[in-house]
Amino acid sequence: MGPRLPLMLKDAGLTAFVAAALGIFIVGFRTVDQGGGKGLGFDYHLVDLVVAVFVIFIGRLGLSMAANGLRWPAIVLGVAMIVAGASPMKLPSGFLHWFVALGGVLLVIRAIWPWASDAMGVAARTPSGVALGKAGTKWFGWLLLAAAVLMPFTPLADQKTMDLGVLILTYVMLGWGLNIVVGLAGLLDLGYVAFYAVGAYAYALLSTHYGLGFWTVLPLAGMMAALFGIVLGFPVLRLRGDYLAIVTLGFGEIIRLVLLNWFDLTNGPAGIGSIPGPTLFGAVFAETPPPGKQTVSEMLGIAFDGNHRLIFLYYIILGLALITNLFTQRMRRLPVGRAWEALREDETACQALGINPTNTKLTAFAIGAMFAGFAGSFFAAKQRFISPESFVFIESAIILAIVVLGGMGSQIGVVLAAVLLIGLPEWFRDLGSYRMLAFGLAMVLIMVFKPRGLISHREPSIRLHPAGSGGGG
Amino acid sequence: MTAPPSAGPLIEVEHLTMRFGGLVAIDDVSFTARSQAITAVIGPNGAGKTTVFNCITGFYKPTIGRLTLRSAGREFLLERMRGHEIGQKARVARTFQNIRLFSGMTVLENLMVAQHNKLMRASGWSLLGLVGAAGFQRAEAASVELARLWLERIGLVADADRPAGELPYGAQRRLEIARAMCTEPVLLCLDEPAAGLNPRESAELNQLLVSIRDRDGIGVLLIEHDMSVVMNISDHIVVLDYGRKIAEGAPVAVRNDPAVIRAYLGTDEEALDA
Numbered sequence: 001m002g003p004r005l006p007l008m009l010k011d012a013g014l015t016a017f018v019a020a021a022l023g024i025f026i027v028g029f030r031t032v033d034q035g036g037g038k039g040l041g042f043d044y045h046l047v048d049l050v051v052a053v054f055v056i057f058i059g060r061l062g063l064s065m066a067a068n069g070l071r072w073p074a075i076v077l078g079v080a081m082i083v084a085g086a087s088p089m090k091l092p093s094g095f096l097h098w099f100v101a102l103g104g105v106l107l108v109i110r111a112i113w114p115w116a117s118d119a120m121g122v123a124a125r126t127p128s129g130v131a132l133g134k135a136g137t138k139w140f141g142w143l144l145l146a147a148a149v150l151m152p153f154t155p156l157a158d159q160k161t162m163d164l165g166v167l168i169l170t171y172v173m174l175g176w177g178l179n180i181v182v183g184l185a186g187l188l189d190l191g192y193v194a195f196y197a198v199g200a201y202a203y204a205l206l207s208t209h210y211g212l213g214f215w216t217v218l219p220l221a222g223m224m225a226a227l228f229g230i231v232l233g234f235p236v237l238r239l240r241g242d243y244l245a246i247v248t249l250g251f252g253e254i255i256r257l258v259l260l261n262w263f264d265l266t267n268g269p270a271g272i273g274s275i276p277g278p279t280l281f282g283a284v285f286a287e288t289p290p291p292g293k294q295t296v297s298e299m300l301g302i303a304f305d306g307n308h309r310l311i312f313l314y315y316i317i318l319g320l321a322l323i324t325n326l327f328t329q330r331m332r333r334l335p336v337g338r339a340w341e342a343l344r345e346d347e348t349a350c351q352a353l354g355i356n357p358t359n360t361k362l363t364a365f366a367i368g369a370m371f372a373g374f375a376g377s378f379f380a381a382k383q384r385f386i387s388p389e390s391f392v393f394i395e396s397a398i399i400l401a402i403v404v405l406g407g408m409g410s411q412i413g414v415v416l417a418a419v420l421l422i423g424l425p426e427w428f429r430d431l432g433s434y435r436m437l438a439f440g441l442a443m444v445l446i447m448v449f450k451p452r453g454l455i456s457h458r459e460p461s462i463r464l465h466p467a468g469s470g471g472g473g
Numbered sequence: 474m475t476a477p478p479s480a481g482p483l484i485e486v487e488h489l490t491m492r493f494g495g496l497v498a499i500d501d502v503s504f505t506a507r508s509q510a511i512t513a514v515i516g517p518n519g520a521g522k523t524t525v526f527n528c529i530t531g532f533y534k535p536t537i538g539r540l541t542l543r544s545a546g547r548e549f550l551l552e553r554m555r556g557h558e559i560g561q562k563a564r565v566a567r568t569f570q571n572i573r574l575f576s577g578m579t580v581l582e583n584l585m586v587a588q589h590n591k592l593m594r595a596s597g598w599s600l601l602g603l604v605g606a607a608g609f610q611r612a613e614a615a616s617v618e619l620a621r622l623w624l625e626r627i628g629l630v631a632d633a634d635r636p637a638g639e640l641p642y643g644a645q646r647r648l649e650i651a652r653a654m655c656t657e658p659v660l661l662c663l664d665e666p667a668a669g670l671n672p673r674e675s676a677e678l679n680q681l682l683v684s685i686r687d688r689d690g691i692g693v694l695l696i697e698h699d700m701s702v703v704m705n706i707s708d709h710i711v712v713l714d715y716g717r718k719i720a721e722g723a724p725v726a727v728r729n730d731p732a733v734i735r736a737y738l739g740t741d742e743e744a745l746d747a
Contacts, residue, residue, distance in 0.1 A: 327603075330603055331599065334596055334599050334602040334603070335585070335588075335589050335592035335593050335596055335599075335602070336593065336596075336598075336599045336602075338578070338582055338585055338586050338589070339586060339589050339593075341575070341577070341578055341582075342575045342578065342582075342583075342586040342589075345574075345575035345576060345577055345578060346573050346574075346575055348532075348569075348573060349569070349573040349574070349575065350557075350586070351531075351532075351556045351557045351560070352530060352560055352566070352567050352569075352573075352653075353566070353586060353587050353589065353652070353653075353656055354557050354558070354559075354560025354561035354562075354564075354589070354590055354656060355557055355561075355586070355589050355590070356557045356561070357557065363599075458577065458636075460579045460581070460582060460634055461578075461582060462579075462581060462582060462585060462617070463579075463581070463633075464581045464617065464620075464621065464624075464630070464633035464634055465633065465634055
């Protein structure tokens with residue numbers, strides 16, 4: 001193992017010590033109400049802590065070994081961790097099983113990563129590999145689309161999967177909308193959820209107070225959100241970078257606080273309930289029709305099934321997301337789209353070329369807000385109940401994370417990141433409150449292995465020489 | 474292509490003064506630049522050359538002074554215009570001392586962004602463009618053609634679809650000039666275009682600037698340290714030192730002006746201090 005082993009052991013020991021020092025207050029003991037007027041007492045979890053620190057020691061040792069080229073010992077350690085995690089051996093808590101096993105999986109991945117990336121690099125350089133890569137990037141989007149369209153007809157489509165599909169597609173749409181603002185125009189918007197809230201409340205209020213239907217309100221909600229985008233954007237878009245981020249963060253909070261406190265209009269924290277769902281040619285999705293309405297199952301002459309509503313919602317959000325995508329792709333190839341990207345690259349140079357930075361930013365901001373408005377009114381129609389709880393800062397952060405991790409400006413990247421960041425925590429729901437670890441883990445892994453996002457390739461918006469002619473060298 | 478030389482100057486800088494707090498960066502500088510001529514602004518480091526440029530191109534608002542640009546029978550008071558309007562309406566284009574290309578975008582896209590205002594009108598502020606109107610497609614094809622023309626003149630046709638940031642340094646310098654020219658300006662302001670170029674690239678740059686003056690018939694305002702560029706191609710030279718104009722005239726006259734020699738080489742006492 002060579003002379004580096006003592007160093008590695010020392011390093012692993014230090015890491016374990018830091019973990020122990022941090023963990024003793026977080027994991028080591030917690031205060032519990034002893035009941036019976038005895039006040040608070042300590043509940044010790046020292047065994048958990050010891051096991052976790054030991055696993056961290058082994059894991060760190062394995063990582064150092066892998067980094068120093070000792071791949072086989074690292075793989076052995078990783079496999080041992082997986083076995084220990086998956087074995088029926090009694091660990092103090094169920095979470096520790098996951099922790100140990102996941103740690104082992106990561107360690108094994110880290111150990112074989114150099115081989116895998118070498119092999120992939122070699123394969124990608126062979127002519128067939130190059131052709132495959134090109135075909136892959138060309139067809140991957142279409143394959144994803146086909147999978148999304150056909151998903152409700154597969155046996156996989158139980159209620160849980162469909163729910164998850166609707167959720168993921170909502171975030172894909174929000175991601176695509178924010179991608180215009182952050183990915184293309186380079187405006188760091190931390191308050192995007194505000195426009196989502198505007199769209200949701202626009203539909204909730206107009207439908208419950210004035211009886212307007214989903215399809216009538218949808219464009220109105222988009223316009224209203226775009227208007228908010230312009231009103232909020234106009235005074236602040238002359239700020240750059242971090243300053244803009246702080247102000248948009250503030251606006252996001254202001255909208256939420258207004259929703260929370262304008263009791264007469266929004267019903268405050270109690271929210272707005274019994275929002276009608278979307279209709280199909282005027283027919284509603286329900287077992288028994290409300291007075292004067294027809295149900296979809298009556299109209300189509302099929303038996304009522306609770307899943308129909310979900311499938312309908314799924315296709316609505318799929319359609320809305322695709323519209324967002326098509327619109328964005330089209331805008332990117334127009335002068336205004338190129339000006340957005342130019343503004344992201346260098347605002348000063350844009351100004352020197354006679355481009356009005358404020359107007360250009362405003363269009364990006366307003367269009368991004370419009371799509372959030374569409375998504376918001378869909379959300380209200382799907383949930384049938386909304387309250388300010390749904391529009392907190394963490395939502396903006398998640399949407400931003402999807403855009404950044406997907407690769408700024410990449411449309412497919414947003415889809416992949418949404419599946420990873422929204423799908424993973426849902427699949428790991430069994431982990432209970434630890435499931436957000438899966439969220440964090442997905443983020444960290446993407447940033448370690450793909451620091452510029454999942455898809456960092458940028459396709460030019462216009463070419464002088466046709467693609468693949470090699471004229472560019 | 475060449476317009477008859479206009480009677481008056483293209484741009485007239487009068488009593489330009491720029492103060493930053495207590496610091497006087499430019500102090501009462503006046504000069505003029507003509508169309509179809511290369512006017513060089515030279516001077517030691519810190520003389521205020523770039524500040525003059527920033528005032529002309531709207532990045533700074535001058536403390537005192539008037540900047541009048543006359544083209545096509547119209548008169549623009551540059552000091553009253555907003556930053557981007559100077560490029561859009563008065564048609565003044567510029568390059569930067571430290572190259573400012575859109576480095577993630579391709580060479581061709583850089584030249585297309587330069588034609589933004591023209592294309593925005595053609596695309597009906599995106600509405601016609603979204604539906605793919607024929608008029609917009611014709612305008613876009615014409616813009617690509619203009620871009621190709623400039624790529625031929627700077628020798629980058631083969632690199633049109635490469636990200637601009639990947640180009641070698643000299644090519645980036647030329648591309649930035651081509652991008653400024655794609656805005657179809659009447660006045661081109663170049664801030665040290667020869668900085669960092671080797672002698673061969675410098676000579677190519679000279680040719681490019683002379684062809685811009687003679688073929689395109691526009692006015693060129695040039696800040697430069699490289700005397701081989703300045704003395705070879707300038708028609709008129711303005712010398713600044715400590716924010717003041719110390720000399721002005723034809724290259725030969727300026728080269729032999731005692732005040733200029735003093736500013737560049739220093740007087741005896743200053744030479745001792747250094």
